[in-house]
Amino acid sequence: MNKLLKLSSFVLAVVLLASCGMRRGPQGDLVGAEDRPAYNPQEVPYGMVACPGGTFHMGQADQDIAASMANLNKQVTIGGFYMDETEITNNEYRQFINVMMEDSLDVLGEEYVMTALYPDTTVWVKDYTYHMGDPLMEYYFSHPAFDDYPVVGVDWFAAKYFSEWRTKHKNQANAESGRAPMPQFRLPSEAEWEYAARGGRDMAVYPWGGPYLRNAKGCLLANFKPGRGDYYSDGFTYTAPVAQFFPNDFGLYDMAGNVAEWCEDAYSDATVPVTWDLNPVYNDDNEPRKVVRGGSWKDIAYFLETGTRNFEFQDSARSYIGFRNAMIYLGRSSGREF
Numbered sequence: 001m002n003k004l005l006k007l008s009s010f011v012l013a014v015v016l017l018a019s020c021g022m023r024r025g026p027q028g029d030l031v032g033a034e035d036r037p038a039y040n041p042q043e044v045p046y047g048m049v050a051c052p053g054g055t056f057h058m059g060q061a062d063q064d065i066a067a068s069m070a071n072l073n074k075q076v077t078i079g080g081f082y083m084d085e086t087e088i089t090n091n092e093y094r095q096f097i098n099v100m101m102e103d104s105l106d107v108l109g110e111e112y113v114m115t116a117l118y119p120d121t122t123v124w125v126k127d128y129t130y131h132m133g134d135p136l137m138e139y140y141f142s143h144p145a146f147d148d149y150p151v152v153g154v155d156w157f158a159a160k161y162f163s164e165w166r167t168k169h170k171n172q173a174n175a176e177s178g179r180a181p182m183p184q185f186r187l188p189s190e191a192e193w194e195y196a197a198r199g200g201r202d203m204a205v206y207p208w209g210g211p212y213l214r215n216a217k218g219c220l221l222a223n224f225k226p227g228r229g230d231y232y233s234d235g236f237t238y239t240a241p242v243a244q245f246f247p248n249d250f251g252l253y254d255m256a257g258n259v260a261e262w263c264e265d266a267y268s269d270a271t272v273p274v275t276w277d278l279n280p281v282y283n284d285d286n287e288p289r290k291v292v293r294g295g296s297w298k299d300i301a302y303f304l305e306t307g308t309r310n311f312e313f314q315d316s317a318r319s320y321i322g323f324r325n326a327m328i329y330l331g332r333s334s335g336r337e338f
Contacts, residue, residue: 037180042330045082045170045182049251050329053080056195056202058280059272060307071309076277078195080329083188086242086253087150087261087322088162090141093119096162099169117161119153123319136238136319148241150259150322156290156314159187159262159323166325188326189281190265190291190309196326197255197294197306199248205305207248207255213301221245222257223297224304231297238319239297256294256304259322263291267311288313296320 044050059073100113108117119141124133140146141153154162166185174181188196201209208221215221220234222245231237234257236244243253265271266287275282289311295303298320302308312321 037178039180042182045185045327047085048082048325048327049085051078051081051083051192051196051250051252052200053078053329054195054200056198058191058194058307061203061205061305071307072272073307074272074277076191076280078192079279080331081188081192082327082329083192083196083250083252084324084326085247085251087259087324089148089242090119090151091147093151093154093162094141094147096165099165117158119151120155120317121153123153123317127319133319149239150242150254152239152259152319152322153317154322155317156187156262156312158317162323163187163325183328183330185325185327187262187264187323189279190263190271190293191275191280192326193261193263193293194306196250196252197248199250199252199255201249205307207252207306208246209249213304222254222295222304224257224295225298225300236297254294256306257299258294258297259320260292260294260296260299260303260310262312262321262323263293265291267291267309271309288315290314292321 055075055077057073058076060071061073097113097118100108100117101110105113121137121141124136124140125131127133140149141151163185167182170185171181197207198204199207199209205211206213206221213220213222213226220226223234223236223240225231226233234240240254240258242258245254245257247253248255265282266284267289268274268282268284268287271280271282290313292310292312293308295301295305295308295310303310312318
């Protein structure tokens with residue numbers, strides 16, 4: 001009797017489930033591909049901070065001293081993304097070089113690695129005439145005293161190659177642990193860089209928001225050249241270790257000064273009027289000039305402004321240009337998920 005009652009209950013349950021449209025599996029229906037990797041909300045990549053999407057006024061926030069008319073003010077919208085908290089350091093770049101030397105010499109060749117990817121340490125001598133740059137040429141990249149200083153002497157192509165390697169390095173680890181791949185590490189677009197530099201403060205002249213170069217105690221707020229022949233008033237003669245000055249409201253360090261930074265975009269005086277107002281980027285493989293932003297340890301304050309545009313030739317490595325990576329955020333960019 002009990003067995004008959006249990007069987008009747010089971011049959012009734014199956015009938016009820018079938019009547020509600022519930023099935024044990026797909027039966028000719030469109031249910032999507034199976035065996036997809038599990039994907040949780042995108043993790044914040046190590047060493048990066050979140051920049052929520054938003055709208056801001058891109059362009060000169062103060063007087064255009066150079067009167068170049070190359071950075072007219074324009075309202076644009078940027079989707080959410082992640083950006084490195086600091087500039088890529090010597091030791092972080094050394095990890096990349098070590099992998100190239102250990103695993104890629106057979107493919108790339110030692111000459112390519114040493115001439116195209118290895119930092120050009122001679123920039124400390126070549127960039128300036130009658131300047132005693134020999135000690136920096138010898139020690140800046142090789143000595144552990146400079147491990148936490150921003151890497152320099154890296155051209156636009158090397159920065160791009162580093163970004164590609166970093167993507168493969170991360171996603172290989174994700175694949176081994178069964179996680180979904182991360183989006184690409186890449187150079188930020190010029191618009192992303194400027195949006196990140198402002199830190200959510202629309203029309204801010206400098207990343208810290210105010211129009212002044214010193215705080216209330218009289219301390220300089222970035223590593224730059226505050227006066228003619230004066231490189232040391234900020235505490236550092238050349239570059240500084242990363243994150244020595246206060247971050248902006250997004251938590252990003254050294255968005256003004258220390259070293260200028262490569263961006264993805266080709267440079268054009270007409271970039272502002274010709275690009276779209278949603279996630280703009282100006283790509284031109286035939287243009288050898290690439291955008292450089294943020295100013296450096298050897299620049300005057302004008303180049304530290306969030307809206308000031310500058311460029312360098314893509315195959316030129318300099319003692320005052322480094323870079324940091326960005327990564328797109330996959331999902332709704334409301335800001336709350338950050």
